[in-house]
Every structure is written in structure tokens, then in C-alpha cells.
Amino acid sequence: MTEEECIVVFATSGVEVRARPGEILLEVAERAGVDIPSLCRGGTCATCKARLLEGTPQIDTLYALTKRHRAQGFILTCSARATPGRIVLEA
Numbered sequence: 308m309t310e311e312e313c314i315v316v317f318a319t320s321g322v323e324v325r326a327r328p329g330e331i332l333l334e335v336a337e338r339a340g341v342d343i344p345s346l347c348r349g350g351t352c353a354t355c356k357a358r359l360l361e362g363t364p365q366i367d368t369l370y371a372l373t374k375r376h377r378a379q380g381f382i383l384t385c386s387a388r389a390t391p392g393r394i395v396l397e398a
């Protein structure tokens with residue numbers, strides 16, 4: 308893996324895919340055929356939440372998540388972007 312390469316792993320689905328830096332994780336999932344439910348795509352409904360198991364994506368917003376969900380490691384895939392390195396989601 309190069310320094311700038313982004314790898315996104317969907318642990319439950321067993322899918323690993325390369326992503327472009329800054330690519331929205333929900334779009335990465337859709338491109339890879341991983342089903343993550345979504346409605347608003349704007350970070351306000353929390354339908355697309357997934358637990359972050361590893362990595363540090365760029366998080367644009369977490370407003371729709373409860374404190375409990377944030378404490379449990381959930382992120383909004385519609386508002387999280389791929390960053391160089393490895394990101395593992397429970398999806």
C-alpha cells in the first residue's frame with residue numbers, strides 16, 4: 308500500500324476496496340456492492356450509520372448520532388470521507 312492509498316474494508320460483508328482520498332464512504336460501499344441503507348445523504352437522519360472498527364476517516368458531521376452511538380464508535384457513512392491508510396467498517 309502506498310502512502311496515499313485508501314483501503315476501505317467492510318468487515319461484515321467481507322469486501323475490501325480501494326477508494327480515492329476524500330471519497331464519501333457511503334459511495335465507496337455502493338460502488339463495491341455493499342448494502343448500507345441511506346435516506347437523506349446529508350447527515351441528518353442517521354440511517355447510514357456504521358461502526359468504525361479501525362482507521363481515521365475525515366468526519367464531516369455526527370449531528371444525527373446520539374451520544375450513545377458516538378460512544379459505541381458509530382459514524383455516518385454519508386458524511387465520512389476516505390483518508391490515506393486503512394478504514395474498517397462493520398458493514
